[in-house]
Amino acid sequence: MREAMACFGTGLTVITGITDDGPVGFTLQAFSSLSLEPPLISLNVSRSSTSWPEIVGSGRFVVNVLAEQHEELALAFAKRGTDRFEDVEWTTGRSGLPHLSGCIAWIECEVVALYEGGDHTIAVGGVLELIxxxxxxxxIFFDRGFRKLA
Structure with missing residues (x-):
């Protein structure tokens, strides 16, 4: 399964949210557009994620679509047990949610549905704002490595 899925190139995102203790976030490649009317996106989040339950608790999140210079950012937000926002440039969007600097796009969402999907949670987000x-x-992530478009 891993070999076959490594053949599918995807963009990379960092999902961010805000809690009473501050900003939280994690790297995610399993993101896609789900519907144009109404505007919905979907995320496939590992059930072992410790950040996702905190984000779900707030009910809102941002999909930060990473640009080609964000390899270190993708790695930093993939590490467990660290302050992922340390030494990271970010701002607060109009909604109060964290936006990582230099991204291709920021998609602010509210959690509208959660489904079980094996060892992942399938989350549906209602799009609130697109920037x-x-x-x-x-x-791009392909064959277990970072790639850039030619």
């Missing part, structure tokens, strides 16, 4: 960045060159 496009100036840089439009994505960071």
């Amino acid at each position: 496009l960045g100036e840089d439009r060159r994505p960071l």
Whole structure:
């Protein structure tokens, strides 16, 4: 299964949210558009994630779509047991949610549904706001490594 799925290239995102203790976030590649009317997205989040339950508790999150220069950011937000926001540039969007600097896009969502999917949770987010960045060159993950478009 891992070998076959490594053949599918995807963009990379960092999902961020805010809790009473501050910002939280994690790297996620299993993100997709789900519906245009109404605007919905879907995430497939590992059930072992410790950040996702905190984000779900707040009911809202941001999909930060990573640009090609964000390899270190993707790695930092994939590590467990660290302050992922340490030394990371970010701002607060109009909603009060954390936006990582330099992203291709920021998609602010509310949690509208959660489904069981094996060892993952399938989350549906209702899009509240879409913000496009100036840089439009994505960071791609393919065959277990970072790639850039030619």
